[in-house]
Amino acid sequence: MADADEEGGRPPRFITPAGFKRLRAEYDQLFGTERPRLVETISWAAGIGDRSENGDYIYGRKRLREIDRRISHLARVMKQAKQVDPSAQVERDRVRFGATVELVDEQGERRVLTLVGEDEADVSAGRINWTAPIARALIGAQVGDERVVRLPAGEKSYEVMAISYPD
Incomplete structure (x- = not known):
């Protein structure tokens, strides 16, 4: 194992296959299940009317940003990860x-x-x-x-x- 990778001297992002599998499962769950369900809720809430006092819409948008940040983070981690068994x-x-x-x-x-x-x-x-x-x-x-x-x-x-x- 090398002590630092080519990008800025940062140690490699080693991960076990089990750890990678857990990250992948979280990514798949967020991207394939939770995010689409939330987008549907936001669309429904947006159709109700005044969005400024619509709790479902406001919370949904906030939660969607959190999910998108987590999905982006997981995608970056999985791309950089070097599986070591x-x-x-x-x-x-x-x-x-x-x-x-x-x-x-x-x-x-x-x-x-x-x-x-x-x-x-x-x-x-x-x-x-x-x-x-x-x-x-x-x-x-x-x-x-x-x-x-x-x-x-x-x-x-x-x-x-x-x-x-x-x-």
């Missing part, structure tokens, strides 16, 4: 993109993290952006390695207990 990872004894890593800190607290693309990261679900400080510190680590992560609250040390990839 973690199940195809050959070097499974090291932490790479898509790895699920079990860590233990100095206090013995265990944590399980999966390194994913920025568009599929969800810290509450244990999916972290592969460019996050903890992920960058873990890349290349093997089971038993200790890595120090520089966080806003100070340095924290983690030991890699297990590494796995989807089958």
Whole structure:
């Protein structure tokens, strides 16, 4: 994996196939279902008369702008995305993109993290952006390695207990 793409030094927009599938499903739902339904509601509301006090029309137009922005964002992300399938990872004894890593800190607290693309990261679900400080510190680590992560609250040390990839 390269550290920066050709466009302005920005890291590549890696994404797992599952993450890409979720983005595509959201795009299809917004573009194919929600947007047409909303356009129909707006057309109906516009035909009623005075648009200045017509809640359906005003809300519909606002929601349509939100949907169009989200559709545009999703289209841009999917165009820039580089799918990387973690199940195809050959070097499974090291932490790479898509790895699920079990860590233990100095206090013995265990944590399980999966390194994913920025568009599929969800810290509450244990999916972290592969460019996050903890992920960058873990890349290349093997089971038993200790890595120090520089966080806003100070340095924290983690030991890699297990590494796995989807089958």
